[in-house]
Amino acid sequence: MDERKLEELFREAVPSAPPASFDEGDVVRGSRRITARRRMAAAGGGVAAAAVLFAGVGFGTGLFTPGEQNTVASLRESDPKPPAQPAPPTNGPIVMSDPGTRSACGAPDAWLADALVGALPEAAGRAAVSASGPCPSGSRSAAFELAEGASTGNVSVIVSPASSVGAEQAEPTEVRRPDGTEQVVRKAVSGQVLVVRSDPDGATEAPFAERLVAIADGLAGRL
Incomplete structure (x- = not known):
């Protein structure tokens, strides 16, 4: 067998390569x-x-x-909290010349109402009302809503135990407050503190302001 035939036989014996699966x-x-x-x-x-x-x-x-x-x-959480402020006392002496400490004075006292009518006849025939202003603990009061010309207001009488009023406030005085209120303080023969006051309504003058001293002096000798 010649070489050419051998080459052909070998070439036929080698399997052909498969086609590529990617391009x-x-x-x-x-x-x-x-x-x-x-x-x-x-x-x-x-x-x-x-x-x-x-x-x-x-x-x-x-x-x-x-x-x-x-x-x-x-x-x-561990920070200390400030202590609560104690509530202000509701009883005890009240500074009667300080309008910032006003409190309700309660129902009018019948005897004081009659005494005020006797000293101020203009109040006759009118119903007594509560005093408009501060009233110390244990006090009695009576007032009338009155008018004097163009002036209107509350004219009141307040009688308080000396123990419920500061010593300075118990001294006889005549004062006029910045709000126009006129107030007279006297020491009654019984030792109690007497206050006669006229509180004006709005911007008007206090009614019967010029007669408060005479009213206070007269009532102080009867209490």
């Missing part, structure tokens, strides 16, 4: 996917490294501390 486009796309994966892996590693570095700097420099919020909350 040039598949190769390009695969290469791009591999490149993209490598870039994402590199970027993720950089972010993680930056986070670790920032955390280390924060803890090292005291920018933040584990459990810091819980610690602050605990400190706030």
